[in-house]
Amino acid sequence: MATIQLEPGVHWVGVKDWGRRLFDGLIPLPQGTSYNAYLVRGTHSCALIDTVNPGFEEALLSNLRAVGVPPTHIVMNHAEPDHAGAIPRLLGEFPDARLLTSVKGKEMAHALYSIPDERVDTVGTGDTLELGGKTLQFSDAPFVHWPETMFTYLREEKILFPCDFLGAHSAVGVYTDELEDWEAAAKRYFGEIMMPFRKAGQRALQTAEELDLRLIAPSHGPVHQDPERVLSLYRRWTEGVTEPKVTVAYVSMWGATERLVLALVHALLEQGVSVRVFPLPQTDLGELAKELVDSRAVVLGGPTVLGGLHPAAAYAALLVRALKPPAERAALLTSYGWGGGAARQAEEILQGTKLELAGVLEVHGAPRAEHYTQAAELAATLTRGW
Ligand SMILES: Cc1cc2nc3c(=O)[nH]c(=O)nc-3n(C[C@H](O)[C@H](O)[C@H](O)COP(=O)(O)O)c2cc1C
Ligand SMILES: [Fe+2]
Numbered sequence: 001m002a003t004i005q006l007e008p009g010v011h012w013v014g015v016k017d018w019g020r021r022l023f024d025g026l027i028p029l030p031q032g033t034s035y036n037a038y039l040v041r042g043t044h045s046c047a048l049i050d051t052v053n054p055g056f057e058e059a060l061l062s063n064l065r066a067v068g069v070p071p072t073h074i075v076m077n078h079a080e081p082d083h084a085g086a087i088p089r090l091l092g093e094f095p096d097a098r099l100l101t102s103v104k105g106k107e108m109a110h111a112l113y114s115i116p117d118e119r120v121d122t123v124g125t126g127d128t129l130e131l132g133g134k135t136l137q138f139s140d141a142p143f144v145h146w147p148e149t150m151f152t153y154l155r156e157e158k159i160l161f162p163c164d165f166l167g168a169h170s171a172v173g174v175y176t177d178e179l180e181d182w183e184a185a186a187k188r189y190f191g192e193i194m195m196p197f198r199k200a201g202q203r204a205l206q207t208a209e210e211l212d213l214r215l216i217a218p219s220h221g222p223v224h225q226d227p228e229r230v231l232s233l234y235r236r237w238t239e240g241v242t243e244p245k246v247t248v249a250y251v252s253m254w255g256a257t258e259r260l261v262l263a264l265v266h267a268l269l270e271q272g273v274s275v276r277v278f279p280l281p282q283t284d285l286g287e288l289a290k291e292l293v294d295s296r297a298v299v300l301g302g303p304t305v306l307g308g309l310h311p312a313a314a315y316a317a318l319l320v321r322a323l324k325p326p327a328e329r330a331a332l333l334t335s336y337g338w339g340g341g342a343a344r345q346a347e348e349i350l351q352g353t354k355l356e357l358a359g360v361l362e363v364h365g366a367p368r369a370e371h372y373t374q375a376a377e378l379a380a381t382l383t384r385g386w
């Protein structure tokens with residue numbers, strides 16, 4: 001992979017991982033991803049901003065050699081291995097280089113990569129690094145995505161390097177307008193990675209908005225030449241602005257739960273409500289996360305299996321709990337053969353969320369006429385006041 005000069009003295013030196021299909025053992029990556037690293041050259045110093053995933057160290061080093069100026073500083077905006085995994089190798093390769101990171105970042109560099117404290121300088125909001133005609137300015141931006149995260153801003157060129165924040169998982173393109181479906185990719189990424197941190201995201205957004213921005217260069221996905229486009233989407237997403245839309249995730253072994261789900265979905269469609277349905281075992285969880293970004297309600301369907309909620313539905317419920325979507329209400333549809341147990345377990349999981357449980361429809365065996373009526377009634381309760 002060749003390097004790309006974004007501006008004079010500012011080079012993209014990252015790698016594209018076209019074939020990667022799973023992230024964090026959790027997030028599907030239909031378009032692969034990129035680990036963007038940037039080299040900023042001043043007249044007397046040179047800073048590398050973020051690095052790459054383990055396994056791509058040689059590609060990064062070859063990109064640095066292609067630019068021909070060894071880094072005097074390595075900025076670690078985030079300690080997660082997809083951006084910091086190459087740091088030990090780079091510190092070995094460039095023995096005089098200093099690692100710059102937040103106070104928490106220093107602890108994590110030690111814990112994750114055994115980086116000796118004497119190689120590290122800590123920076124916080126307002127600190128700067130002068131490279132000679134290029135000035136890096138740092139801001140703490142905790143919890144977008146981990147507690148140590150920070151932003152780096154290049155004053156002269158007005159470029160923000162926010163690491164994971166404002167990114168997208170896609171190996172395609174250099175700039176946002178090269179991705180036809182960029183907004184969908186960015187929303188999906190937000191749902192998977194940033195949605196649990198919406199409050200922190202709002203604070204980070206404020207930090208970004210206080211800067212004069214020409215380019216935003218995140219560490220996954222394309223560079224934004226129109227900063228306002230991504231910032232305005234993030235304003236809505238971090239605030240949790242929802243649409244009259246219901247996301248339905250369900251699993252059914254023999255069709256009982258499925259028939260209840262379809263009755264409820266039909267009633268919602270009749271009301272003119274937008275619905276997204278995810279039959280669980282074969283669902284792309286990234287799409288589910290994307291729809292949760294602005295859904296106003298969530299429906300979970302799953303039968304009893306071995307005294308509890310079907311594990312596929314339990315997984316979806318746990319995911320909803322972990323991702324903290326802004327939805328207000330939930331409904332539960334379930335069927336059992338003898339003792340039941342699914343409803344109890346689903347309620348336990350959903351108790352850990354802010355979702356108001358609008359209703360539970362539990363059927364012994366296959367649904368009959370009265371259950372379809374109840375499903376339609378539940379659709380109305382779920383959306384009352386919309
Ligand atoms: C593998 C398996 C395990 C089950 N375990 C239980 C159980 O522990 N308790 C119970 O009440 N029903 C149990 N059932 C019965 C189902 O909950 C019941 O058939 C239900 O109607 C299935 O809904 P579905 O058609 O949506 O899959 C089990 C069914 C299967 C296939
Ligand atoms: Fe991360």
Ligand SMILES: [Fe+2]
Pocket residue numbers: 080082083164219220
């Ligand atoms: Fe990342």
